[in-house]
Amino acid sequence: MPRGRAAWLAPGLWLMLGIAAPALADGGCPTHELRVRDAEGRVLVRLPMPEGAGWCLAWNHSVEGFPVHDCYRNRGGHMVLERSHLPDFAAGLDHIPGRGRQVSDGQGGYWIEAIDEPVPGDRYRLRVGARRVAHRLVRHGEPRLAALLAEARVCGAGPYDVDSAAPVVVSLSERAANQRVTLALEPTLP
DSSP: OOOOOEEEEETTEEEEEOOOOOOOTTSSOOSEEEEEEETTOOEEEEEEOOTTOEEEEEEEOTTTOOEEEEEEEEETTEEEEEEEEESSOOTTOOOOTTSSEEEEOSSSOEEEEOOOEEOGGGEEEEEOOOTTTOOEEEOOSSSOHHHHHHHHHHTTOOOOSSOSSOOSEEESHHHHTTOEEEEEEEEOOO
8 A cells, every 4th residue: 555644743743644545446435434423423523534545533642742643544434443653652652562563653752553453333432632632633645635525525425514625633622622422434424
């Protein structure tokens, strides 16, 4: 798979996210969306997520404050945890032997690559942190979010309530701080 390359700017730190992002598998209409729902089931975020597209859930470590990333991909309509980035061996951050392989990020942190762990039921619950924790969805690589949104509009999907000017980050903390949400990869609504 080709590796894309994009940069994440954190205070005083460039964190490179090389997320693989193949072109849309069916040449157009996404069959799945990433959805974030509140505890009552209302959709807070919808993003087109065609076969092969990926995203990361990022947040700021509660003690050290640096960004941590868990990166997922739509593989055959299933949410798969592919890799994680941990800038340090801080509290609660470590590599579990046998679960992926640890490689240096070249900046003092590390990636855990090749985790390749399907998420049960293609969904999980999350208690969204306050603004200082800054839970966010990060979309990098090709196709860019603007291209995914444009393609979805052509197919009649959407409308999506995110800025179509290729946002890199969708803040969950701004939409649902201190609330429980469910992140899910779901079939696109007809």
